[in-house]
Amino acid sequence: MTSCSVCGSPNDLPCQACRLQPQDYHAVKDAWLVHRREEADVVYDRGPTVEWAVAAMPGGIVAVWSRQQQRFLAVPTQAPADARRYAWLELTTACPHRCRHCFLGSRLGHGHVPLADVEKAIAEAAALGVDEIVLTGGEPTMHPRFVTLLECVLETGVSARVLTNGWTQREAVVAALAATGVEVEIPLLGWKDDHDRMTRTPGSFQRVTDTLRIYRSRGIALTLTTTLTKAGVHALPALRQFAAELGVPLAPSSLVPQGTAVDNWEEIAPTGS
Ligand code: SF4
Numbered sequence: 553m554t555s556c557s558v559c560g561s562p563n564d565l566p567c568q569a570c571r572l573q574p575q576d577y578h579a580v581k582d583a584w585l586v587h588r589r590e591e592a593d594v595v596y597d598r599g600p601t602v603e604w605a606v607a608a609m610p611g612g613i614v615a616v617w618s619r620q621q622q623r624f625l626a627v628p629t630q631a632p633a634d635a636r637r638y639a640w641l642e643l644t645t646a647c648p649h650r651c652r653h654c655f656l657g658s659r660l661g662h663g664h665v666p667l668a669d670v671e672k673a674i675a676e677a678a679a680l681g682v683d684e685i686v687l688t689g690g691e692p693t694m695h696p697r698f699v700t701l702l703e704c705v706l707e708t709g710v711s712a713r714v715l716t717n718g719w720t721q722r723e724a725v726v727a728a729l730a731a732t733g734v735e736v737e738i739p740l741l742g743w744k745d746d747h748d749r750m751t752r753t754p755g756s757f758q759r760v761t762d763t764l765r766i767y768r769s770r771g772i773a774l775t776l777t778t779t780l781t782k783a784g785v786h787a788l789p790a791l792r793q794f795a796a797e798l799g800v801p802l803a804p805s806s807l808v809p810q811g812t813a814v815d816n817w818e819e820i821a822p823t824g825s
Contacts, residue, residue, distance in 0.1 A: 638684040638713075639677035643670055643695040648719050649751040650812075651741065652820050653779055656690065657811030667697045671704055678708035686713045693720035699728045706732055713737065717751070718760035718767075730770040737775045737803070738764060742783030743790040750783055750820070764798060774800040781807050781820040 644664040645656055654660055677685055685705045692698060693716050705712040714729065718738040729736055740760060741750035747757040767774055776795045778784040784791075784804065795802035807813060807821055 638686050639673070639680070639682045639710075640686045640688060641670065641673055641677070642688055642690065643692045643698065643701060644690040646694045647689060647691040647717065648694075649691075649717060649753045649756065651751050652816040653741075653750065653781055653807060653811075653813040655808065655811040655813070657814075660690065660812075664695050667700070670695075670697075670701050674701070674704050674708060678710050682710060684711045684713055686715060688715040691717050691719060693722070693725050699724055702728055702732060702734065706734075711735075717756075718763040719756075721759075721763055721766060726766065726770055726772075729767065729772045733773060735773045735775065736767065737777050738767075739777040739779065740787065740791055740794070741779060741781065743787040746783040746787060750781065761794075764800075768798050768800065774798070776800050776802045778802070778804045779807050780804050780822060782822055783820070785822050 642665070645659050645662045646664060647654075647656075647660060650660065674685060685708075687698075687702065687705065689695070692714060695701065702712060702714070711734070712732070713735040715737050720726075738760060740757070741747045742757075744757050747760070748754055764774065764776070776791065776798065778787065778791055784807075788804065791802055791804075809817060809821075813820065
């Protein structure tokens with residue numbers, strides 16, 4: 553007998569209490585966040601600016617971006633030699649939402665990283681031999697040079713993944729995502745009003761579901777994600793059905809106690825976590 557890592561119930565998986573399926577774990581994201589907290593020797597910029605990291609998954613970070621030294625620092629890792637390695641690049645802290653679980657916390661809403669800094673980080677990540685560069689934020693598509701940066705990644709020969717909240721329906725962005733064939737992950741944080749309560753943006757559920765349908769119709773490689781808050785766990789059956797209707801995978805990830813999630817933990821965390 554094991555205990556469910558989401559709701560804490562003494563259940564074998566699939567958990568009978570919160571209905572988490574073993575395949576629902578999003579090991580890559582979880583492992584990155586866990587190791588990020590544990591790497592005490594690494595210089596992180598914890599101020600209201602943007603943070604960068606390169607990670608080897610599953611197993612641990614292999615390098616992080618130091619704003620102080622303006623370069624990647626190698627750090628110890630337990631990662632197996634064949635682990636898929638990716639660079640996590642936060643392009644901006646701008647975002648239309650103020651999510652109750654946002655990992656950026658007080659770093660949210662402090663602007664974009666200059667183009668030259670991102671280009672340098674992309675070049676360094678590629679030189680480190682990562683398998684994939686993840687473009688995230690904030691909301692990465694709000695970076696005024698997002699399309700340029702996406703093309704910059706692909707020019708290095710490294711594959712790209714974009715973590716977006718699905719707010720953007722601008723044709724230039726949609727066309728670039730479709731033309732480049734990059735993987736795009738979009739979260740639904742609950743079903744209908746629950747999603748809007750999590751983002752604190754009225755109408756955001758309607759907008760993101762519209763975006764998902766638009767992106768799907770344009771042939772963009774989509775994954776639907778969710779964070780397993782109370783709202784996310786409650787929405788899992790509806791999300792599975794919606795993902796099936798769209799013909800895309802669903803990849804939930806665990807709630808992590810950092811950023812705004814710490815302040816709202818009692819309100820948003822699944823019972824027992
Ligand atoms: S969409 Fe992402 S970056 Fe924006 S507030 Fe929500 S969690 Fe934070």
